[in-house]
Amino acid sequence: MSDAMHDFTLTVNGQAYAIRVEARRTLADALREDCGLTGTHLGCEHGVCGACTVLMDGQPVRACLLFAVQAEGRAIRTVEGLAEGGALNPLQRAFAENHALQCGYCTPGFLMLGTAILETDPSISDEALVEALSSNLCRCTGYANIARAIRAAADAMSTEGAT
Amino acid sequence: MDGITPAAGRRILPAGPGKVVGRGVARIEDGPLLRGEGRFAADVNFSRQLHMRVVRAELAHARLLRVDASAARAMPGVVAVWTAEDVAEIPPIPFRATKVRGLEPYCQPVLARDRLRYVGEPVAVVFAEDAYRAEDAAEMVVVEAEELPVLLDATAPPAEFASGLDTEPTVVRKEYGEVGAAFRAAHAVIELELSVGRHSGVPLETRGAIARYDASSDVLELHGTAKKQHWNRDEIARLLGRPPNGVHLFEGHVGGGFGVRGELYPEDLLVCAAALRLRRSIKWIEDRREHFVATNHSREQHHRIRAAVDAEGRLLAIDDVFFHDQGAYVRTHGARVADLAAGMLPGPYRLPAYRVAGHFRLTNKTPAATYRAPGRFETTFVRERLMDAVANRLGLDPVEVRRRNLVAAAEMPFARPLDTLGTDIILDSGDYEGLLDKALARFGWDAMQEELAARRATGECVGAGLAFFVEKSGLGPSDGVRVSIDATGAVELVSGAASVGQGVETVLAQICAEALGVDYARIRVVRGRTDRIEFGNGAHASRVTVMSGSATWEAALAVREMALETAGTLLQLSPSELTIAEGVVCRADGPAGPSVTLAEVARRMGPNAPEMRGRTPGLTAERWFWSDHMVYPYGVHLAQLRIDRGTGAVTVERYLVANDIGRAINPVLVEGQIRGGFAQGLGGALFEEFRYDPQGQPLSTTFADYLIPTIAEMPVVDVLIAEDAPSPLNPLGVKGAGEGGTNAVGAAVAAAVDDALRRPGAVTSLPILPAQVRRMLDGAA
Incomplete structure (x- = not known):
């Protein structure tokens, strides 16, 4: 039965969401429509643009290419989980301070990609940063300020960590 | 009034950085966008909404025989399926721009009637309880059609569009001077055949439209809108037979516009009609x-251009015939892009005689209209290719040939006997050669030539090129802004402009704050809403900072005067002795002495304050800025690149955009516009193209086929923002900054590829793809 519904719990930003969806429902649609977390955006629905990038168990994934049921039991993190008590986190601040966004549509995807980079390789080389960021598309900024913001956040976090 | 001389008594924004104007302050837009709290079209939901899915033509040209929706209608969750006969009373999508007589029969119906004219044309719409079910049902709609021959080449002879109509609705013609005599007297005649591919804005957010009808108040609302809310509101109302005050459009966040978003499309009318008829919200x-x-x-044009020049390389005349590939229908822009191409082609050069014929032709492709620097990306490529060819023919340096032809600063304002967008082309201000010198020095042009020569000697394929451009901005005729201060001292600015994500709120808030003496970051900027201001001309054509910015300046100054007058009464001082700082009215000569907050002033001007008896209450003013002429930003692009001989790949190594925009309200945002604009120009120069197979099937339907630049393709881009030639046409001296980054990229990259290949004139079309470069390399060997 293709329309069979699946009941399960999606864990997003540490919070449990009991949802009931068809097997074919994408993780992106489940986050947006079933959890009400519309910060994750859809830009192409075929895994190229990266606007829907979220973290699954710490790894950046395309929420448009995963079915929601595949995320059961995994820890999902989205843009809504970044701000700490309403205050922008260092990466978000760096995006604002470096004018790394214009329309803001690709921004959640770049923020999550940047989060993964900062968590796994905070001293990433410039070449590797360009390579990593080339997986997401932005149509407004020309990218330079996005790379600058991620670098600035890495620097800010290493300074904070050192003191 | 000649429209160029400033009106007497107008208060001009003083030169140099102000308290907030001229400074790269942080954007007020960013918070919600960074928190994931934005409200883009897909984020808008209403209770019990239905989801619409469009069934689209799969043939490029066919006679539509029958649409069988019976299976789709029977599916669970499907509420309705409409075909053309269900919307027969809705007129086709009208024009808002560059109306040319005879274009009307070429307008697009909201659903295809008896012909399918491009792959993707809406044929039917399904309304269902959820988006997945709507898509399932759309797949069950059977379209029966009989294939017809396709027309895919705008340079081919026109074919039949409909009975008695061919596929060339109009030819845009402009002419001045003695063209024939100039060619007869010419030292040399240079002829080129050049083409620009089919590109588009491709914002990261796709379009969306959500309609809601509130029967209790008889108001139809459309959400997810952009760019031109007031015109769209008026047209939706007219086409659906409602008064405009019974339709309101709302703009949330907009994920990029670039010309394509916010025009009136079939889907906008369909969701509105369905909300009225089905009495459910439609998404x-x-x-x-x-x-x-x-x-x-957008973009696709083919030019056959001839230039007559004298022995020194000075232009005597240009004669251009071009073919504009409009796609299957004429949409809201009418013939605008062809008109802009024809009007803007002469660019920055003195040109004694000019003749242009733009063949505006329909093909079986997606309809075309504006995309960032419309008509200019194309004609800058054509004109600057021509200047390079003139230099080559006469053995001149490409920089020198441009110097000899640039309009001089002393000639400004420079009137061309031409018009575009219904306005006379009067280049309002500029020091073109001065900017050229600055740009060459900043790029290290001469030293770079030596470096490139040394690299060539080691076998590298490297080159450099430049291109000059003139942009246009600040299209009038009018825009208004209302500035109000409430009883808590909060400032609200309501504008008829819209935002496509470029920073409108911040820029208008900066201008308002500068005039008023308040914190820009606490100003609430309202835009894109027809329920808050009666008129507006929206956000396009690099017009907002010029038009709405000037209206903001004047409205804020008016509120300032009102506040000083009321405060003067309260403080028993003359308004001329007072100023406003950080929201407090105080003595201008120092912080000591009596003061009163703007909140208190606003309370004293409230509807129940005794002083307001017989007067209109409120600390508020609305001002309208009018402009008869556009302003003309200008600039130069310099490119340095290398070519991989093995793959034919072009890598831009270094790039400079020098752009005089009169006055930068926020230099950081201006730079952002230019860098982002450059990226789109680079896409058009090297990567992006909508391609079709011989049957008219589109081949570029994913981001894997239509290649927009990633960070990996981006060179180091230097931006030189010049403010040497403020516009005399507005109190801020500003010219728009939205399109200069895009305008000349194709031209500059083409020149640099020629230079790398050591083959002048090798590049004749955009985008310059690796396979072509490989062929050119073979030809060079």
């Missing part, structure tokens, strides 16, 4: 494949 969100075939394309 439609375009998917990416649909976007590539349904949203406006």
